[in-house]
């Protein structure tokens with residue numbers, strides 16, 4: 001395993017922080033990273049992920065359009081306990097696809113496979129037709145982002161948290177990202193604004209505020225493919241509304257009203273948030289059992305979707 005240059009390393013950790021929000025270890029170990037741990041293996045170990053060396057012939061992913069394909073993908077964490085089985089689907093560039101289904105069916109696993117945190121046991125995952133097995137990690141992480149239920153901020157200023165991974169950045173860009181993420185009002189009210197220090201001895205933010213910082217980070221990094229994994233599920237109703245608007249802004253890759261959408265994979269716990277998706281996939285027992293628009297799925301009164309929808313209405 002080769003060593004990374006400092007700038008590669010920073011981007012890697014930035015990507016890790018940006019992408020691997022659910023994993024607490026990255027924040028706990030941030031200081032170790034700062035102290036110069038430069039091996040990707042070490043990062044993998046800290047993240048508690050299986051070792052997954054970069055293949056020698058890995059190619060950087062060029063600037064992507066954002067097509068995603070799972071081709072007969074199977075995956076299990078434990079032998080004999082399949083999570084995904086022979087799962088196939090395609091997402092067009094710029095499309096918003098919602099994944100719904102009961103807890104534990106493998107929705108987050110699917111997202112983590114797309115981030116190449118794990119390797120499929122069988123099948124392929126492709127972005128713009130390129131098999132992820134053969135692309136460099138860094139080029140993948142620069143173009144794909146995730147906002148999940150668990151936000152991890154590290155000790156540092158708000159500005160550093162948003163621009164993390166970029167050394168030379170324009171403060172106005174950070175400010176803009178905060179605005180898009182519905183975060184600039186509360187940031188302005190803090191004693192040092194964007195330079196307010198967060199962390200053990202610093203300012204404490206509410207769950208909804210933290211989530212909006214995470215969204216600002218994603219806006220700043222501007223990924224072509226965005227995964228939202230139950231990003232509002234841990235919030236009260238008031239913060240949920242603010243975060244929801246911020247997420248809608250984030251999904252838009254550009255300025256309203258001419259919204260050029262990123263490719264979005266939306267994993268949602270509330271059906272109301274998926275109504276506007278271009279397509280909805282219902283995941284059950286490791287398979288996609290239904291797909292279509294809300295209208296199409298609801299028109300079939302006996303669909304799994306129709307019954308899930310009915311359950312949420314009562």
Ligand SMILES: Nc1ncnc2c1ncn2[C@@H]1O[C@H](COP(=O)(O)OP(=O)(O)O)[C@@H](O)[C@H]1O
Nearest residue numbers: 077078083101102103104105106107108109110
């Ligand atoms: N890191 C892990 N190690 C072992 N099993 C896991 C891990 N993460 C998830 N699982 C299991 O895999 C299955 C799918 O989990 P997950 O993808 O989180 O489902 P969902 O997001 O749909 O709720 C569940 O049975 C879960 O317990």
Ligand SMILES: [Mg+2]
Nearest residue numbers: 107108109229
């Ligand atoms: Mg999940």
